[in-house]
Amino acid sequence: MPAISAKLRADILSALAHPNRIRILEAIRRSPACSCEIGPELNLEQSNLSRHMKILVNSGILIPQRDGVRINYSIADDEIYKLLDLAGELVRKSAERSIQEVEI
Amino acid sequence: MPAISAKLRADILSALAHPNRIRILEAIRRSPACSCEIGPELNLEQSNLSRHMKILVNSGILIPQRDGVRINYSIADDEIYKLLDLAGELVRKSAERSIQEVEI
């Protein structure tokens, strides 16, 4: 099988590569929610949050579902969290290596 | 253990979130190399490539090692490739879901 193009992989990584979008995904990890709950929780401007949600939906990471006036978001694929956890692991290990260097 | 901050995770994801940097990492995956080899292979401007390499080194993803005039790069942590593969999987599955939708 051919590898997925670098462009497509860069696109999904770009969608994830923002502190607030990561915080949004962690909030939804705890429990699916609408922006009206996430906004106050993360202290984000309504229009700003709306655009972040749009990015996450357009990139196929979140799935929106209307429920009356609200729109509930759920994760399209739990593996996203594997990716976020892995990123955390990489940061942790990288920091460890930096410390080792200082100790030498 | 406390989760790694969203900012730090966003930083490493940002370093990965560029088509050419992904192609650079795939080239190094095949075999560690210097920019002088990667540049022509990927058809990248020298100064442009140099800056991409700097980003990958500064973010702790690549480790530079001088060998005469050249600088060889190797991966700091193979798990980076797990992350890139996972991103590919996510793209593939997301595309599959889109197709399903059309078929409905």
Add this chain to the structure above:
DNA sequence: TTTTTATATGAGTTTTTGATCATGTTTTCA
């Protein structure tokens, strides 16, 4: 010691991303 090879970087430009304000749209409910 001059040349050559590989890499780095200052300066300038263009493109992309993010934030905000004001306003618009959609849905529900009084």
Add this chain to the structure above:
DNA sequence: TGAAAACATGATCAAAAACTCATATAAAAA
């Protein structure tokens, strides 16, 4: 029907990222 709640979006601005050209630096070889 009209107000209220949740969300979307046009317009604008600022900041960051990416690219390029020219030039600088570092190491090796002639």
